[in-house]
Amino acid sequence: MAKVTIDGVTAEVPDGTTILNAARMIGGDLVPPAMCYYTKLKTSGGYCRTCIVQVTKGSDKDPRPMPKPVASCRTTVMDGMEVKNITSPELLEARAGVVEFLLLNHPLDCPVCDQAGECDLQNLAYANGKAGTRYQFPRREFEKIDIGDKVQLHMTRCILCYRCVKVADQITDGRVHGVINRGDVSEISTYVANVIDNDFSGNVIDVCPVGALTDKTFRFKSRVWYTKPVDAHRHCTKCTGKVRLWYKGEDVLRVTGRKDHYGEVNDWICNECRFDKKKTADWTIEGPSHIDRGSVISANHYESLKALKATIERQKKALPHGNKVSLGHGALDPNNA
Numbered sequence: 330m331a332k333v334t335i336d337g338v339t340a341e342v343p344d345g346t347t348i349l350n351a352a353r354m355i356g357g358d359l360v361p362p363a364m365c366y367y368t369k370l371k372t373s374g375g376y377c378r379t380c381i382v383q384v385t386k387g388s389d390k391d392p393r394p395m396p397k398p399v400a401s402c403r404t405t406v407m408d409g410m411e412v413k414n415i416t417s418p419e420l421l422e423a424r425a426g427v428v429e430f431l432l433l434n435h436p437l438d439c440p441v442c443d444q445a446g447e448c449d450l451q452n453l454a455y456a457n458g459k460a461g462t463r464y465q466f467p468r469r470e471f472e473k474i475d476i477g478d479k480v481q482l483h484m485t486r487c488i489l490c491y492r493c494v495k496v497a498d499q500i501t502d503g504r505v506h507g508v509i510n511r512g513d514v515s516e517i518s519t520y521v522a523n524v525i526d527n528d529f530s531g532n533v534i535d536v537c538p539v540g541a542l543t544d545k546t547f548r549f550k551s552r553v554w555y556t557k558p559v560d561a562h563r564h565c566t567k568c569t570g571k572v573r574l575w576y577k578g579e580d581v582l583r584v585t586g587r588k589d590h591y592g593e594v595n596d597w598i599c600n601e602c603r604f605d606k607k608k609t610a611d612w613t614i615e616g617p618s619h620i621d622r623g624s625v626i627s628a629n630h631y632e633s634l635k636a637l638k639a640t641i642e643r644q645k646k647a648l649p650h651g652n653k654v655s656l657g658h659g660a661l662d663p664n665n666a
């Protein structure tokens with residue numbers, strides 16, 4: 330076991346744990362953001378630099394600080410290591426620089442992007458970005474590539490995190506796409522079209538942190554915060570069949586894998602569950618999905634009657650005496666809820 334202190338909080342973690350995972354074991358605001366690391370994908374991480382931290386003490390044996398910020402997803406803890414993340418203004422400044430870099434070529438088309446509301450880059454820029462950019466050149470543009478009837482590729486939005494490449498490599502058989510070229514002409518190669526025929530290819534949609542790979546069967550149907558996520562399962566011979574259904578009224582607009590607190594899927598799901606089972610009758614409904622309160626999707630999303638009542642009480646306290654509490658379309662009385 331190794332003892333590591335992150336932002337003043339000390340924890341003992343198994344040897345070989347990365348700083349990022351040690352921070353996740355502690356939890357809370359001190360956990361660095363991660364745009365390319367993905368627990369379920371081997372060799373992921375090390376590409377985006379959003380997870381950088383400052384190591385102020387290397388270990389008990391060698392207490393020298395590390396000279397530069399390091400990628401926490403690729404750096405393992407040493408016994409006695411001390412790390413700064415949100416307690417270091419210089420580190421936060423460096424992360425703001427990383428965000429500025431990621432946004433150099435990323436189009437600011439959030440109003441028309443299907444990923445808006447669940448985009449990791451949007452959240453990252455909101456929490457760590459700056460309002461302006463110093464970049465004066467036109468953003469990159471690419472030839473449009475059709476990769477089939479299920480997945481839409483918008484190369485202009487890609488941040489080259491390699492997650493989809495690793496999904497193709499590790500989840501589907503026979504990866505035939507990857508990142509070609511270098512520098513600002515790097516792109517996901519056209520052969521991504523070939524892998525899209527595989528039974529598990531739809532998972533590239535779930536791992537893509539931005540709107541570069543989106544679900545064609547869901548595009549422009551609804552903003553995600555107007556949908557209601559519900560956990561459901563079915564007997565499936567190819568995958569676990571444990572999914573999240575996104576309802577609008579009675580209609581299932583899309584099916585995705587269930588994601589955890591860090592936006593990573595719990596189980597890969599097959600294309601049959603994702604694209605071909607869009608009726609309530611296909612599924613056994615378990616109940617409303619858990620959505621973190623910080624997410625825009627949590628607005629008007631209640632996981633239990635207790636949660637609904639608690640929200641109403643909180644809103645009542647925040648309002649001047651006598652005001653009614655309005656949730657969604659109408660004012661509700663918590664006693665009748």
Ligand code: SF4
Nearest residue numbers: 487488490491493537
């Ligand atoms: S398409 Fe998405 S998942 Fe693939 S490298 Fe680009 S940003 Fe990452």
Ligand code: FES
Nearest residue numbers: 375377378380402
């Ligand atoms: S999450 Fe660590 S470098 Fe991208």
